Amino acid sequence: MVPSLTTPIGLIKHCGAAERVWFQRTIDGLDESRCDGYARGDDYGWMVPPEQTLAQVIAEYESAAARSRAIARTVSDDEVFVHYRRGTVSFSWICAHMIEELARHAGHADILVEQILAADGNSGPR
Secondary structure: OOOOOOOHHHHHHHHHHHHHHHHHHHHOOOOHHHOOOOOOOOHHHHOOOOOOOHHHHHHHHHHHHHHHHHHHOOOOOOOEEEEOOOEEEEHHHHHHHHHHHHHHHHHHHHHHHHHHHHHOOOOOOO
């Protein structure tokens, strides 16, 4: 639908990777190899193996988000952490960034739904 790796399932996969990057790697200080899934902010985080189902991708995201919430309960708003690319960031900045990240990708999903409906000749709900 678009020339990038952006697909509805890819958005969910990417959001799980973002949860791991910010909460497991950055806040919890885990090495990437110790995270519970892919934890880098690159194109691979959007890729869904052909054998992985939508239900599995959703469960993977839900698991990453639950772990993020558990990690978030252990820190305070003014704590600072070092992100491997952005440098020093506060916990409150990370939370605001994750809200922005999820909101932006929810908008992308809306656009993809419109494109899918239009391709099927359906203008969708109004």
